[in-house]
Amino acid sequence: MTQGRGDYRILQEAALRDYLAGMPDIAAQLGGEPAAWAITEVGDGNLNLVFIVKGARGGVAVKQALPYVRLVGESWPLPLSRAHYEYLALSRQAKLAPGLVPALLHHNETLALTVMELLEPHIIMRKGLVAGMRYPRFADDISTFMARNLFFTSDLALPAAEKKEAIAAFAGNHALCKITExxxxxxxYRIAEQNRWTAPYLDGLAASLRDDMELHVAISRLKLKFMASPEALLHGDLHTGSIMVTESQTRVIDPEFAFYGPMGFDVGAVLANLLMAYFASAGHERAAGERHEFETWVLETVEQVWSEFSRKFLDLWRTEASGDAYPLPLFAGDKGAARLKAERQAYMQRLFTDTVGFAAAKTIRRIFGLAHNIDFELIEDPRKRAISEARAVRLARGMMVEAAAFRTIADVTGAARKLRDWQPELSV
Amino acid sequence: MTQGRGDYRILQEAALRDYLAGMPDIAAQLGGEPAAWAITEVGDGNLNLVFIVKGARGGVAVKQALPYVRLVGESWPLPLSRAHYEYLALSRQAKLAPGLVPALLHHNETLALTVMELLEPHIIMRKGLVAGMRYPRFADDISTFMARNLFFTSDLALPAAEKKEAIAAFAGNHALCKITExxxxxxxYRIAEQNRWTAPYLDGLAASLRDDMELHVAISRLKLKFMASPEALLHGDLHTGSIMVTESQTRVIDPEFAFYGPMGFDVGAVLANLLMAYFASAGHERAAGERHEFETWVLETVEQVWSEFSRKFLDLWRTEASGDAYPLPLFAGDKGAARLKAERQAYMQRLFTDTVGFAAAKTIRRIFGLAHNIDFELIEDPRKRAISEARAVRLARGMMVEAAAFRTIADVTGAARKLRDWQPELSV
Known part of the structure; x- marks a missing residue:
């Protein structure tokens, strides 16, 4: 995707108002006079402009990509084409998991701009988790989202030709993949200018990770898998900051990192961010044990996300296997059906191992890399924050280096529970 | 790639003569009057027209894709775009492994036509193997060809962005991949109209493979790996019918199945075809033991192909690792270097396991599928042929189902040697 950058312009408030006013459907949806629309820039992500526009009748959300990384500035250019890939992915997700992504109202490829349903009164899930909120619908919704999106874009559901074309359609999004890589x-895992951590408390832990060659082998294998295992169309950035929730609704947003990659990367992202919410929780306590029910819910949710994802994925495989992988004529009769059933379980076990490893990678990057998360960042006392982070890192290190030793999701939550009150040695 | 089929036409002798006469460089290379050029159609492959054109001074080879599978006829259409992918692959191989592919003289995408260096006095290697010829250069040359082509198109050598673009550049060749799939x-592994085997002798063996669920799981895992593991740019059809040889030269031809896939598929193809030559050899004996030296050479060559491939690939990894996989800053110092060295060995061991599995797949398809090979087909006595084939299948079945049990290439050749005089039970 090359962009005619000549026609791209950043739409700030006035220009955006005119632009939206020029689209009758959207203007009608907003209602009233364009001059009266309230336009607020709310983007708190790392990459884009996001506006909320409200009129007399309703509201919309507008997302426009900037030609650089917003978190860093113009010194780090980033292709506008990511808005095209986000639009492609969002369209696909809307078909595959209806009701779990915001409705698409308009896309302009030249402006790298998308107008979407305004999600109200949804909040970013991560903010809710920091506040100790529980989301009873979440495990069911996110497991549906992942099972359907990953299954239906995989070789289990797609003919091989269609799958290869789909991989190629997202290959151009490599600048976003490179950020992840x-x-x-x-x-x-190395000295890098953009790294940061809760210093000086975690200085020793940071150094030990940089010197941990078993960990470096494990992360390098995961990196290679990320780069060269186009199993399914991933969201690519499926953390709790990319999910908007109410107690009764879940919406997944921001798939601009979408590409064909290993399924475990998405599933691991969800589990990792729940586990980080769990470890951060102790840091948000004002009285010991006050968030116990929240923490119990988080670990139950970790278990349910995996078990429901696995169950739904297997259900789809049993009923919707129209792809070229595992051809059914090779598994005819009772003996074939039994053997295929066992193989599906083995497949899920391999996917679980990948998931455990990727979850670990997603955890460590949030504690030692460039982009941190408010689960930990909002723990004001840096020592408390470092303790929560060190617990998460201890679990993650084990999950990455001995991923296959975690046979079930209960092995993961059990290990997390044991670390709830573990006292790490800090550097000061 | 969509083709303007309106401009495509099949060039038979007269039209081809005019076409070549219109290109001064090629006309000069042929020499003399175009009317005096000798044009012979020699295509004995499954898909294309191949002409040898000889003039007063020299000769060229001309390959033109037909819009259908030649072996089957117009009822099985096949995109002409494969000539474009073949040209892309051949160009890449010429750069990466100079001297090991024919020189490219001209390519016309619309006509799906390529003019190449005429290889003389080279013969198709498979014909030489049937005749019991030995090729002392072969192991060195083919291991260089594979090590350089696979390494330099992999994540070990390419930046991730370039690799993703390269995958996309070959994604459109999916019709050729589908043939393989x-x-x-x-x-x-199922009842299929196009299957054939040495009946009735192998009827029971064919039925047993169709009923062998462990084998069906193994072949399905390999199929999925073939479809969804774009490790490197493969030749895609690297059997001994795609290699032309003299005693001192090796040239790899016909990369029209090229795509990004698992490295073991190419390496396994070479090993499988050597192993089939080994098992076929007994069927070509006129006196017991007369081909003993040839057979010894074949198994030594199997061992050398793998060990030289592995050694050269590792050498390249040590000296030319410019890709995004296994970043060197993560393996600094003596400890890092030692750990990376061990990981490279582990990588090669995984690649060897893949190779063993794919070699098995390439063997079984030549005995029970559509496309057979003359190693076996030219054994006139069908009972003798069936015995040779059954030996190859016995080894292949083990290699596919227990690929990881073959730890070294000597395990493979040792198993082959033990089967040299094994007497299978035939159906009649």
Whole structure:
């Protein structure tokens, strides 16, 4: 995707108002006079402009890509084409998992701009988790989202030709993949200018990770898998900051990192961010044990996300296997059906191992890399924050180096529970 | 790649003569009057027209794709775009492994036509192997060809962005991949109209493979790996019918199946075809033991192909690792270097396991699928042929189902040697 950058312009408030007013459907949806629309820039992500526009009747959200990384500035250019890939992915997700992504209202490829349903009163899930909120619908919704999106874009559902074309359609999004390759799979394990951590408390832990060759082999294998295993169309950035929730609704947003990659990367992202919410929770306590029910819910949710994802994925495989992988004529009769059933379980076990490893990678990058998360960052006392982070890192290190030793999701939550009150040695 | 089929036409002798006469460089290379050029159609492959053109001074080879599978006829259409992918692959191989592919003289995408250096006095290696010829250069040359082509198109050598673009550049060749997916990874294991085997002798063996669920799981895992593991740019059809040889030269031809896939598929193809030559050899004996030296050479060559490939690939990894995989800053110092060295060995061991599995798949398809090979086909006595084939299948079945049990290439050749005089039970 090359962009005619000549026609791209950043739409700030006035220009955006005119632009939206020029589209009758959207203007009608907003209602009233364009001059009266309230336009607020709310982007708190790392990459883009996001506006909320509200009129007399309703509201919309507008997302426009900037030609650089917003978190860093113009010194780090980033292709506008990512808006095209986000639009492609969002369209696909809307078909495959209806009701779990915001409705698409308009896309302009030249402006790298998308107008979407305004999600109200949804909040970013991560903020809710920091506040100790529980989301009873979440495990069911996110497991549906992942099972359907990953299954239906995989070789289990797609003819091989269609799958190859789909891989190619997202190949151009490599600048976004490169961010992941660097920031998740490389930088946290070496001295890199953009790294940061809760210093000086975690200085020793940071140094020990940089010197941990077993960990470096494990992260390098995961990196290679990330780069060269186009199993399914991933969201690519499926953390709790990319999910908006109410108690009764879940919406997944921001798939601009979408590409064909290993399924475990998405599933691991969800589990990792829940586990980080769990370890951060102790840091948000004002009285010992006050967040116990929240923490119990988080670990139950970790278990349910995996078990429901696995169950739904297997259900789809049993009923919707129209792809070229595992051809059914090779598994005819009772004996074939039994053997295929066992193989499906083995497949899920391999996917679980990948998931455990990727979850670990997603954890370590949030503690030692460039992009941190508010689960930990909002723990004001840096010593408390470092303790929560060190617990998460201890679990993650084990999950990455001995991923296959975690046979079930209960092995993961059990290990997390044991670390709830573990006292790490800090550097000061 | 969509083709303007309106301009495509099949060039038979007269039209081809005019076409070549219109290109001064090629006309000069042929020499003399175009009317005096000798044009002979020699294509004995499954898909294309191949002409040898000889003039007063020299000769060229001309390959033109037909819009259908030549072996089957117009009922099986096949995109002409494969000539474009073949040209892309050949150009890449010429750069990466100079002197090991024919020189490219001209390519016309619309006509799906390529003019190449005429290889003389080279013969198709498979014909030489049937005749019991030995090729002392072969192991060195083919291991260089594979090590350089696979390494330099992999994540070990390419930046991730370039690799993703390269995968996309070959994604459109999916019709050729589909032939492999069906004919190698599916049909031999089920009842399929195009299957054939040395009946009635192998009827029981054919039925037993169709009923062998462990084998069906193994071939399905390999199929999925073939479809979804774009490790490197493969030749895609690297059997001894795609290699032309003299005693002192090796040239790899016909990369029209080129795509990004698992490295073991190419390496396994070479090993499988040597192993089939080994098992076929007994069927070509006129006196017991007369081909003993040839057979010894074949198994030594199997061992050398793998060990030289592995050694050269590792050498390249040590000296030319400019890709994004296994970043060197993560393996600094003596400890890092030692750990990376061990990981490279582990990588090669995984690649060896893949190779063993794919070699098995390439063997079974030649005995029960659509496309057979003259190693076996030219054994006139069908009972003798069936015995040779059954030996190859016995080894292949083990290699596919227990690939990881073959730890070294000597395990493979040792198993082959033990089967040299094994007497299978035939159906009649």
């Amino acid at each position: 660097d920031l998740i799979f490389t930088d946290p | 069906d004919l190698i990874f599916t049909d031999p």
